[in-house]
Amino acid sequence: MTLARFVVRRAAGGLVFALVVASLTLLVARLAPGDATTGEAIAMTVEQRAALRADLGLDQPLLTQYGRWLVGLTRFDLGRSSLFKRPVADLVGERALNTALLAVVALVVASLVGIPLGRYTGASHAMLARAVGAASVAVLSLPPLLSALLLVLVAAHTGWLPAGGMTSGGLSGAAWLADLAWHLPVPVLALALPLAATLERVQSRAMAEAIGRPFVEASRARGLTRERTLRVHAWPASLAPVLGIYGVLVGAIFSGSFVVEVVTSWPGLGRLLFDALLARDVWLVAGCGAAGAVSLAVATTMADVVHATLDPRLLERRG
Amino acid sequence: MLGLTALFWSTRQPAPSGRLEQGAQAPLPRGGTLVASLRTEPRSFNRLVSRDVATEIVTLLTQARLVRVNRATQQVEPWLAETWTTSPDGQVFTLTLREGLQWSDGTPFTSADVAFTFKAIFDPTTKSVLASGLEVDGQPLTTATPDARTVVVTYPRPFGPGIRLLDNVVILPKHKLEAAVASGTLSDAWTPTTPPADIVGMGPFVLTRYEPGQRLTFARNPRYWRRDAAGQALPYLDGLVLAIVPNADAELLGLQSGQIDMTQQQLRAEDIATARDLERKGLVTVQEAGVTLDPDVFFFNLRPAAWAKDPRGTWLLTDAFRQAISHAVDREAYANTVYLGAAVPVHGPITPGNKDWFWPDLPRYPFDQAKARALLAGLGLTNRDADPWLEDAAGTEARFTLLAFRSLDRGAQVLKESLEAVGVAVDVVTLETGALIERMVTGSFETIFFNYVSSDTDPAMQRDLWLSSGSGHIWNISQPTPATPWEAQIDDLITRQAASIDQAERVRLFREVQRIFSEHLPALYFAAPRVYLAVSTRVRNATPGVSRPQLIWSADTLAVTPDAAPR
């Protein structure tokens, strides 16, 4: 199978996956007690509540509502949010971009920090390596709520970085980009630290494993320098689990971004999803779920593409 | 007892230094931008269809009403209507609008806009949330506009609050929205995707930009009608920004770093100390606006049907049981634990923060554990076995479940402790918001610990809480006929209180309601927190009130010191 076919197959699979996720979300949302009218229930009479339900289309049978939604999908209409009274597609589109920016930068930063560190700690017994390892564990054991809060606290105290928000408003062009870059570090760090620690730990283990393999010994016996052995032989062999967990990392971002977005006031999808969940805005929740599914599919595909380039055996069909 | 109450009521925490004077001597500086935080995004810019907090605030800034309730004094003041006369029977109000007012886009404002607004509210296709509030006994108000400057509002019956009701009615521009009403699409008008230039109003500011999830930017409305005492055109501010900050900690840190100048709600008790630290550093001033209007409420499910098959129903539904609970709670200790002392003990839903309606002589149940036990014993509840809980003659334990939100956990814990001390066991169950409200509305709960936000200080505007048929009559919602004689009595008194236009008579009637309420205790109240607000030092002339929104209601008279730019 060629790489191109692989990507196309994955893309199609991703879309189907998104549809399934959205559909299941709609189903699951019906299970919880209450509906979109619950939030204001005590401010309305029974008749008013029934009228609002009818207005939102909630009084129709489940299949009818689902059918209408599916039809809307063909026109790229993901339904109307009961919370914001706007099309879901607009809301999700606005926020998805913001979260995607955060996620991509965080993943890149995490990879640039975690993987090299993991290589180092996996290959070395030095005190420094052990200290870095312990630091990783410390970061992993810190709840994301706390780490985000601490970062914002430091930012507010020192004033070097803004304590929240995505942009300062009123800027354009190069100034806007610079302003965005100034607002990125705090939320990115909050999101990236646990990811970097995870990558470091996984890479460290995998590296240590790879070093123990016979072919590495053989390389050294052949007279290769330590560095070359590590870089050319040991490291690529250790990448499998590392690349394999990128999908998990994206899943972790998807669920963890809510905390970071709330504490740093970043206008992202995580916050939107949480508000929608509490308000039982099922269409918006389904839309956000679909967005999450798409990003997961994209991330795993990209990770697999990288892996396949390094190891073309991955593209072979296995029985 | 009286003296103590008065002491509690009038004693305040020592005012911190740097308290802003109202009506400062020096002329207020003109210009600058103020940044205020907002917790949630506005669901709509159309106040007729949306009642959430963010929409209310945006409306306060960009739209105007005929009359306004001053959040600091809690009194009605003239706004778009300059003067008004009342007919002797109190049913007809003739308002004279100010001369020469213009909409923000330059179109002249006339009474036709007022007539249009009322028509839009009562139009069934609008499905306006304001419509039911403008009805008295199910009959809508009617308006007539004999000339361009006169509006005649007729109430179907005399209505106590009178013109206060019109504080809710934002006047909409006929020239912009007439077509929407005609086509029945007003409920879809002025959504957050509407271009800001289309949102025309007579408020102090105009919306210039909305960045979803981030902020709303406003600029001075050059055609704003109001002027200050010296004749200077308001608002003082050039611009105002509502930054969307979803969380109280982020707000506090924003205040510290200078990114925001003020918030929309009071400080939590545990944040007051942090705010005072910031005050000592000269970054903010902390002001006390009074006592909150909405204390936490503890209530039972008083539907007889809910307890029909429950052996506890015989004693749990009695007044004596609830009176015993009221005696068992040390309200001072409650205020100390839950609010770190920054609260006032209360015994009823009306707190000292409600200047017109608070009754200092409300019958109360002082902290007395012996009395509580005696009352419980009188119901047949004594400790008959080894465990510390009371049982009735049939052996049923004195135990019930209490539903609460996670955020009210401390209050629930103190309540539980107080009751355990007299032998009543409480199981506190935390539930998610939607699940809890569903249970409340369907009546599948035993007791709930809740916070009910009132919309106005006048009880006649809170009839859904007081009337047994009301949707907010939380202990037994929407009754077809009153379940108890005392609820029927309260129904009658509230109806009379709402229909009377004699303020003294209204106060007398409502005191009787409070007395009956206090005797039968369908809901118990323990402490009402004081309202502390932290405002950046660059803000001048802030006039805090206890009703929402505590600071930004007077946005047109806020100013910022010019040399300190927002950081």
Place this chain on the structure above:
Amino acid sequence: MTRRPVLLLAVLVLVALGAPLVAPYGPAERFRDHQHAPPMRVHVDAGGLYAHPLTLVDRLEQRFDADATRRVRLPWGARAGAEPVFLLGADALGRDVLSRLLHGARASLGLALVATAGTLLLGALLGLWAGYAGGLAERGVTTVGDLLLVLPLIYVVVALRAALPLVLPLGTVVVALAIIFVLLGWPRVARGVRAIVREEAERDHVVAAIALGASRWRVMTRHLLPACLGYLAVQAALLVPMFVLAEATLSYLGLGFPDGVPSWGTALSDAANVAATTRAPWTLAPAAAVFLVVLATNVLLEPSRHDAVADASRSG
């Protein structure tokens, strides 16, 4: 090298199990005038250990004064009515942080460890199967796993809560939470295991084993699983704190420990705000406890490393 962390872990387990005996105060014991009291310094004198009692100076600002003229004995075997001694300070309601840490250890840590073990087991099994068997099995496991990663399961939790009776005993809650945690956690483990197994399955010793007729099960457990142990150790380090905090999130949704059982997760989420972090940092003690546990398990599970490169370089 592995002795020290085993010791630490053993101590923690003993302490957790024996908390009711070791803890100075009961889990619900509250001191009204000591909200957010700071940790007290312990001194020694002829009579043993003592501390200077704290008196409240300002309730709103949570300021206390240590009375140097008086001494209070440490609370073990304490008598009622004596002034409190807080070794790790007091929380927002005036309860001893150390006692609540100890009392909550059984439930919070127990749940987290059980859930982690379950997650690792299920995730490893499914990951091994998916990676080794390939084809439909692999597709099935990854799809279901991805679904669980992305679906907002909050509604399922809320629905589950609504279906259960209002007052739940601790046992029911722990079982329900453990099941939910395992369901939420296994995809992360399975993904990594699958990736490792796919690589590992090509290696000589595996191919040889298959050629020699080893059963699938034997291949999976004897040849493939050891390669995954390192990854599983990492996941354990990740999952334990995650589950401790997840209990707090679920308690917001109504499915938390019953009233009266102190929870590390809830204590942490209550303390994760500006006021507590800057003025009462001792309330974050559960985070330190979690870190210690995670560190111990992590070091314990670290496989002894054969550093062929270093060996080779040493031998020249």
